[in-house]
Amino acid sequence: MRFRTSRMRRVAHVGTVGVLALAAGLVPGTGSASDTHVVEADLTYSCGFSAGPQPVAVRVTAGLPVTSSAGSVIQPEEVSVSLTLPRAPLAEFLGTGSKQVSGVTQLVTEVTQRGESTEVSWQGLRIAETTVGAQDDLSVRATGAVPTITPRSSGDIAFTVGQLDLELTTEATGDDTATPSVLPVSCKPAADQPVELGTVGVPSGAVDTPPGSEAPQVPVPGIVSPGRPEAAAAGDDEIVPGKVQPPEGCYFPKGQEPVPLPPPNGSRPGSGYMAGYSNAEKLNGAMLFKDPGYLVLRLNYMMGINLVCPDDSATWLMTDGKLDYNGKPQMPPTEATFLTFGFMPTTAKVELSLDGKIDIATISWRKRTPDNRFRETTTAAADMWVRLYDVKVNGEPLEVGPQCRSARPMRLVLKGDGVTGRQLPPSGYTVNDGGPLTGYAEIPPFSGCGVTEDLDSLFTASVSGKGNYVKMTQAPLCVEGNPKSICPPLKPTPER
Numbered sequence: 001m002r003f004r005t006s007r008m009r010r011v012a013h014v015g016t017v018g019v020l021a022l023a024a025g026l027v028p029g030t031g032s033a034s035d036t037h038v039v040e041a042d043l044t045y046s047c048g049f050s051a052g053p054q055p056v057a058v059r060v061t062a063g064l065p066v067t068s069s070a071g072s073v074i075q076p077e078e079v080s081v082s083l084t085l086p087r088a089p090l091a092e093f094l095g096t097g098s099k100q101v102s103g104v105t106q107l108v109t110e111v112t113q114r115g116e117s118t119e120v121s122w123q124g125l126r127i128a129e130t131t132v133g134a135q136d137d138l139s140v141r142a143t144g145a146v147p148t149i150t151p152r153s154s155g156d157i158a159f160t161v162g163q164l165d166l167e168l169t170t171e172a173t174g175d176d177t178a179t180p181s182v183l184p185v186s187c188k189p190a191a192d193q194p195v196e197l198g199t200v201g202v203p204s205g206a207v208d209t210p211p212g213s214e215a216p217q218v219p220v221p222g223i224v225s226p227g228r229p230e231a232a233a234a235g236d237d238e239i240v241p242g243k244v245q246p247p248e249g250c251y252f253p254k255g256q257e258p259v260p261l262p263p264p265n266g267s268r269p270g271s272g273y274m275a276g277y278s279n280a281e282k283l284n285g286a287m288l289f290k291d292p293g294y295l296v297l298r299l300n301y302m303m304g305i306n307l308v309c310p311d312d313s314a315t316w317l318m319t320d321g322k323l324d325y326n327g328k329p330q331m332p333p334t335e336a337t338f339l340t341f342g343f344m345p346t347t348a349k350v351e352l353s354l355d356g357k358i359d360i361a362t363i364s365w366r367k368r369t370p371d372n373r374f375r376e377t378t379t380a381a382a383d384m385w386v387r388l389y390d391v392k393v394n395g396e397p398l399e400v401g402p403q404c405r406s407a408r409p410m411r412l413v414l415k416g417d418g419v420t421g422r423q424l425p426p427s428g429y430t431v432n433d434g435g436p437l438t439g440y441a442e443i444p445p446f447s448g449c450g451v452t453e454d455l456d457s458l459f460t461a462s463v464s465g466k467g468n469y470v471k472m473t474q475a476p477l478c479v480e481g482n483p484k485s486i487c488p489p490l491k492p493t494p495e496r
Contacts (some may be wrong), residue, residue, distance in 0.1 A: 036063040036077055041161055047187040049089035056187060058083040058163050060107065064128075067201040068151065074200055075148045081107055081125060081164065084139040085185070091182045094170060097134055102167040103127040103143040104467055110162060110198070114155040119162075122146040124465040127168070140166075147461035154204040158440050159197040163188050216311030218251040244361035244379050246316065250309040258304035258316055270479040272434065272489040276472035278441070280336065280463065287350060291332035292475075292491045295319035295358075299431070319360040319431060326355065329354040335390075349390040355383040355409040362431055364420075373421030376430055380437060383409035388449070388459065398424055400455060403448035406464075414439040414472060432485070434474035436495055442466045471495065 015464040040061040046053045063077035085092070094101075126141035132138050178389035189195050199272055252258065259268065280287060297319055304316035323329045330353040337347045341366040358380060365375045387405040391398040414437035416429025429435030446459040473495045478487035 011495045036065055038062070038078075039064050039159075041195065041197045043161070043193060044190040045083070045164060045187040046190050047085065047185055049185070049407060049413050051089050051256045054086055054089055055190065056083050056085060058164065058187070061144075062159075062197065064159070064198045064200050067203065070151050070153050070202060072360070073148050073150050074157065076122075076146050076159075078143075079122060079125065079146050080141055080143045082141045083164075084137050087135065087137045087408055090183070093168070093181060094132060094138070099132050099170045100129050100140060100358075101127070101140070101168055101170045102129045103140065103142075103166055105167075106165045108162040109162075110160045111149055112158045112160070113151060114153070116258070120147055120149065124393040124467070126466070132170075138168075140168075142166075145461075148457060152203050154202050156199045159196050159201060160195045161189070172356065199495075206351070244318075244359050244381055246307060246363075247309065250307055250314075252304050252307060252316075256304065256306045257477055258302045259317065261300050261303040261317075267301045268299045268335050268480055268482075269294060270432075270485075272297075272475050272477040273491045274434075274437075274474040275492050275494045276470065277494060279467075279469040280322075280443075287334055287336040288494065289331055289334050289472075290494070291334070293331040294324045295321050295474075295477075297358075297360075297431075297477070299477075307363065309372065312365050314366060316362045317362045317364065319362070321358045321360070323354045323358075338434075346394075347390075347392045348388045351385075351387040352410075353385040353387070355385055358382040360431065369419055369421075371421070372423060373419040376418045376420060376428075378416045378418070378429060378431060378437070380414045382412050384412050385409050386443060388446075398455075399451040400449045400459075402452070402454070403450045404446060404459070405448060406444040407447035408444045410441055410444055412439065412441045412470065414470060429474070432477050432479060432482075434476045434492065436471060438469070438471045438472050440466070441468045441470055442469055 038061060040059060043058050043060070045056045045058045047056045059082045060080070061082075062079045065074060103126075105125045105127065106121055106124065109120050109122055110117050111120050121146075125144040125146075127140045127142045130138075131142060166185040166187070168183045168185065170183075171283050204333075226235050246252075263327055272295050274295060275289050275292040277289070278287045298321060299319050300317050301320065302318035307314040307316045323331060325332050330351060333351045335347060335349050357380070361378045362379060363377045365377070368374060384407055387403075388400060389402065389404065391404075392401050416435055416437040418426055418428030418430040418435060419434075420426045420430060424435045427435075429437055443464045445464050446456050449455040449459050471494075473492040475490045475492035476486055478489040479485040
C-alpha cells in the first residue's frame, strides 16, 4: 500500500512544550489578551512551476491582539491567505473547460521575542471549492484555525511570514470527465521586501498565570464533551447513523427499498483480519497497524435489488460488524514515531476504539465490463475514538494522563472497487475476498490531555485536522457455510 504523503513541507508540533520553551519562551497556555485588530501583509512570492518560477501576489491577513501579557494566550483569528495563480503554468493541471478546484495550504510563520525566534506552522488552511472558468486565472483564498502561543515574559512579539505551500485538487465539471488530479505548488517570499505581518505588545508586569498554578482550560473551537459526538451533515456519500447513503442521483423506486435478506443467502456470519497504514498529515508521517484488527461481520443482512442510478442500475447489499481485540471493540494498539520540528523524536501509543458498529454497503453494478465481469463498489464507515498514551519527547515521558483522546469519535470512511465473474477470479476489493480500502479521516480536537498542565490545545493544534489518508488491507473472510472460504482466516500483509 502506498500512502499519498504530501510533498508540502511540514513543521510538526506534538510534544513540543519543552522545545518551544527552550526556543523562544513561547508555549501553549491560558489567560486573555486585549482587543483584536486586523493585520495584513501584501507580498510578492516566487512560486515554482514546471515551466519555471512565476511571481505571485499574496495577501496574508489575521486578527491579533494589540497587547497581551505574560502567561496569556495569543490566538491569531480569522487567518486568510489569498493569491491569484496565472493560468499559463497551470494549463496542464486545469485542462480545458471549467473546473472545481479545492486544496490545502501551509504558511510557515516565524515568531520572535527578545531576539529569539521559533517557527510556527499555520497548516491545514483550507481552500474551499472554487469554480474556475476555461480561460480564467486561479484565484484562491485559504482559511482556518492556527496554533496559539503564550509568552512567558514581557517583550514585543513579532510575526513574520515565510514559505507558502499549496496542494491543489481539481475535478471536472459539466461534460468534462477528466480524472481528478493533485498539484503541489511551493512558493517563497521574493527577496528584499519586508515580511512582517504584525506585532503584539507584551509590556512589563505580573505574570497572569504563575508557573505551576491551576489555569482555566483554553477554549478550542469545535471541542465537545466525550460521549457527545457531533452530528455529521448529510451529503453525497455521507454517512449518517447506522446507514450509508447511495451516491448522488441514485434512488430506490417507491416500494422497492432495501429489505432484510432471508436465509440461506442472508445474514451469514463471517470473520477476517485487516491491517494497514494511516497518515498523520500535520506530522508528515504515517502509523503502521502491523498487528491486524479482527473483524466479526454480519454479511448481507439487507438487500435492495433495484437501485437506479443515472448511468446504470445496481443491487445494494448491507453488511455490518464489530472489531474484537481481547474482547474489546478496537484495533490492536500501535506505536507511532514522528520528528517534531523536523528533528525532535516523539513517540506515542495510539488506540482506536469502535463507537457503535461498522456499516458496509456494496453496490453491484448491472452493466458488464469488457471481459464479462461485474463491477462492485464498497463503502465502509465507522466512528472511532482516538486515544494517545505513553507519549515520549526525545525519550522523556510527557504526562498526558489516561483520558487523552479525541473529544468526539473520528469518522472513518473507506472505499474499495473490485470486479467479480464466473470465468475469472475477483480482483480489486470485494467484501468476501478482501483487498485494499482507502479513504480520508478528519482527526477531531483532543480532550482530557495532561496531568500537571492542560495539553488539549497542544494536541489539537498539532494533530487534529482533515486530509489524513488511510489505506487498510483486508484478507479474505472465513464465511460460515461457504466451503470455498479459508478458515481460520488469514492475516494480511499491509500494502504500500
